[in-house]
Amino acid sequence: MPNFITQKGNLNNKIVHAKDCLNLLTDDEKQELVNNKTDIYFEPGEHIVKKGILANNVLYLTKGLVKLDIINESKQTTVTILQSHSFIGIVCCFAFRKLDFTATALTKAQVSFIGMDIFEGFIKNNGDFALSLIKHMSGMSNQLLHRLTSLSQKNIDGALAYVLLDFRSIFNADAFELPMSRVELANMLDYSKESVINTLSKFNKEGIITVDDRKIKILDRNNLEQICKLG
Template sequence: MPDFFNTETQFNYDFLDAKECLNILTNEEKQQLINNKTDVEFDAGETIIKRGIAVSNILYLNEGLVKLEIINEGKPSTIALVESHSFIGIICCFAFKNFDFTATALEKTKVSFIKKNVFEDFIKLNGDFALNLIKHMSGVSNGLFHKITTLSQKNIDGALSMLLLDFARVYKSDNYILPMVRKDLANMLGYSKESVINTLSKFNKEGIIKVADRKIKILDKDKLTQISKIG
């Protein structure tokens, strides 16, 4: 079976993750899913989903990192980062006929496009899968709500600290390359590009991080964590 049916993964959240959700499918259903999916690779910066296109597939992110953007009052706003072994925008796929967001690869990414009608058949015929999917979608919605609410209550220092720590968790390293430019960081945090640049510079001068273009090295993780909590 493909990797997304493998249960040997470390869950980053308390709620049911996408891989565990798929594992409740029967062996026959797993094979049916395999027969009705298409794997596509995207390079960094490529659009995976364009806002407004019809929802004909459920998307599962096998490898890589993806950002989701919506348009608010004519301006793009990054609402989430999607990590490997996750559905892309699952909470919107059954609510609208067309995607209400844009999904963009932040690094080399591999996505499985699963036919929506096949997925819907699993929901109708497999009650355990349907229940797990509801639990998963509820967890995703709750996590997204809390993340957006928390960020909205943070000043630029606190918000940027949270994001830098999130990337360290995603890459499992305190030394990584930011997958987005300063403007994209600003869109995600709800602050100006200048505010992001100035805060990165301040953190660099204070010895909390080392910044070299998009290269980030966290030097004082305890201090950065403290700022993320009180900022």
């Protein structure tokens, strides 16, 4: 079976993770999931979900990074970056007949498409799974609200520092390659592309980071964390 439904879960964590939910399926349910899911591979920049498509499947990101975008009044905003072993837009899947977001691969990605009828059957028949899914969705919603609120209250310096530290955590390294263009960063931060470029340049000149196209190296993490906190 795929590793995401055989690894040991840890429901003592503050946030219940997606794979913890799946690990609460019975052996028969896990086998039913395996027999009925469809795995699709995506290249960087390829759309996984487009706003307006029917919510026929629950999507599970097995490998890669994916960004979630919401479009309001023709303005596109990146609301979160999803890592491996995450549901894609699970909070929206059960709310409307059509999905209200766009999901795009930032790196090569593998996504499991699980039929909505199969998934709803698990919810109806497995109380432990249903409860863990509610806890997961609640935790993710809370995390997303705090993230968006925090970013909206920061100036460009603080917001960019926040996101750079976020990517440092994702890649678990001080040196990494941004999986986003300057325009995509601007959409995430709700600032102009020029502001993002100028601030990256300023951080570079001040010796906080080095920048080489999309390659970033954090040289002074303490300073960056202070800018994030105060910006």
